[in-house]
Amino acid sequence: MQARRSAIIFAWLLLAPAVFYVATIVAYPLVDTVILSFTDASLKRVTNWVGWVNYDKIFNATFAEVILRTFVWTFFSVTIKMVIGTFGATMLNTAVPGRAIFRVLTMPPWIVPMAIGIFMWGWMYNGQFGMISGLLQRFGFVDGPVAFLAHGSTAFWATIFTDVWIGVPMVTLYMLAAIQAIPQDLDEAAWTDGAGRFYRFRRITLPLLLPAMITMSMISLISTFNSFDIIWILTQGGPTGETTTMIIDTYRTAIGSKKYGEGAARAVLICIFLSIFCIAYFRVTSRLAVGEKR
């Protein structure tokens, strides 16, 4: 009994620095955000308690648009990432020569500093001389140059496309790990029974991959919802607000306009959405885990 108690004390000693650090840098600011959201904090020295005023201001037509846009942006980005990533994983799982090299070649967008990859996209989207516009003209799809980042609808899809590009390597490698974790015996049994490759993929591999796909979409959903660098570097939320998501809007309000209180209310709203995602995620995964055991 004595020994057990000293072990517990030792464990807490090991944990204390990390707990203290994360509490100071993450947990305290989280509480502070909630408190700030009920004040009129700004660069002014005096801060007043204003109750729900900041939240009341949020619920206007413009912000409703921002919320809707954030969800649409996130939905398309995550869906496309999952499709391309799962496709890539399936291809890279095949036993063809060179696959080890191909796997390594998927990693750069993920490992390289995000901002630098985005600069490269900035050039590719360049209206006058960029690659995409250049190729489209060359092959006669468009008549003149296309300035992707200068028009609302193209800028919206351009930022999504770049977000997909950054997220795809992680989805691919995760899905690859998931495919490889699938037990082979079912596949072999079906093969012995004469089932074709496509049939086996649709009826055996895909259903067994479903839990991993859901897990990955949730992880991807959270990081996509929080995506800041891509939009900020490419468009800063423009042109005329068509790429302004909640994160961008929060940054603008809080850091750009120094309205800390109003910004904090937006941040709280983001946290609420993220918490809902996380709860849904744990619900879904635990149900799937139960389903697997049966």
Added chain:
Amino acid sequence: MRQPSSMINRYRWYEIAGIYTGIAIFLTFVLAPFVEGFLVSLKPLSQLFSSPYRFWPENGSFEAYRTMWVSVPGFARYIFNSFFISGVATLVVLLLVVPAAYAFARFDFRGRGPLLGAFLAVNMFSGAVLLIPLFRLMRSFGVLNTYLAMIVPGAAFLIPTAIWLLRTYMMRIPRELEEAAYVDGAGYFYTFRRVVLPLAAPGIAVVAITTFIGAYAQQFIFALTFNSKTEYMPLPIGLFAYFGRQEVVWNELMAASFVGIAPALIVIFFLQRYLVSGLTAGAVK
């Protein structure tokens, strides 16, 4: 026993052709910006701004790699800053995470599960959500416009993945060695330092590398918000300031970008085997 699995994995020639086509399309998407960026860095400016668009450079040279040191002001300093910020952040993370991961891996105490969950919940928040209070916090510590303002918050967001990775690694270390040390009368601290740490060294190395890459990749929003001094800017922000200007000299910007991502590419090349397992283990439960 191996026979069936190799039999079902055998492809016909048209299947192989299909697979290679699929891989080619996939990799084109993933690598296109790098290829295009590299080609741009080799082109003379006159070629960049000529119509119609040309993919391959004519008379390509590494000229931009030489000139950008002068025309991107402070480039050498940005590179140093990036390495310095990532290096210190990695040290901070390791100092905190190595003991914590061991506690989570080996000791059974009340609240372990929820606490581990709380650490992982940090992954839910990006720096952007907590930016306002972090800004106030950094201001009240008086560290705005110093290296600390970028290192301290950055490190916090690298801790969860590092804990998870290292905990998984440490759980695989056989328990018997530690028990033998206890039987010989060694204390917890001695066992941790002399038995566990050497055994965990390879795992710690992987975590150090992934944390360093994470810190290097992460240097945007904190640096954008907490630092306005050119001499402390990490590379991404330094280049962003340059990127935002009216007259961007694109071949030099791309050259500078490639010098900036070289460390990451070298790491991928040499450590890819550990990276794949290390980085996915962070995501896979």
